[in-house]
Amino acid sequence: MNNCTYRKILVLDDCDITIKAIQSALLDTGYLVECTDTVEKAVISYHNNPRPDLLILDNDLGFGEILGVDVLDILDKKVPIVMHSGNNSIKKIALDNGAIDFIQKDRGLSKLVSSIKVILKHRPDANNIS
Numbered sequence: 001m002n003n004c005t006y007r008k009i010l011v012l013d014d015c016d017i018t019i020k021a022i023q024s025a026l027l028d029t030g031y032l033v034e035c036t037d038t039v040e041k042a043v044i045s046y047h048n049n050p051r052p053d054l055l056i057l058d059n060d061l062g063f064g065e066i067l068g069v070d071v072l073d074i075l076d077k078k079v080p081i082v083m084h085s086g087n088n089s090i091k092k093i094a095l096d097n098g099a100i101d102f103i104q105k106d107r108g109l110s111k112l113v114s115s116i117k118v119i120l121k122h123r124p125d126a127n128n129i130s
Contacts (some may be wrong), residue, residue, distance in 0.1 A: 008032040010052035012042040013061035025109040059085035072097040080119050
């Protein structure tokens with residue numbers, strides 16, 4: 001049995017094509033995947049029980065004034081967050097504000113999946129953290 005089959009990944013991105021590609025790659029790897037294109041739904045899912053084990057967060061969410069780095073400021077960081085963005089100039093800000101990793105979108109999904117595997121290998125199930 002694959003050791004990641006029970007791990008849930010939450011994806012927040014405004015691009016349907018990106019969401020579908022990430023979802024497919026993660027499902028093929030054995031993860032449970034929940035996708036949303038709104039900050040409100042993502043924040044609710046992030047804090048719900050059971051919590052996701054990891055959040056993939058885009059920076060340019062297409063919602064006007066709020067960016068992924070702004071979303072980092074409103075989350076409690078009990079769940080690891082991977083910033084997945086085409087804008088490499090926000091890498092330092094994302095990492096300084098609590099993202100555990102930054103993956104540039106043009107690096108491909110294999111880099112994103114590899115990062116997730118490493119992060120979750122060394123973390124307990126998010127729902128068993130006090």
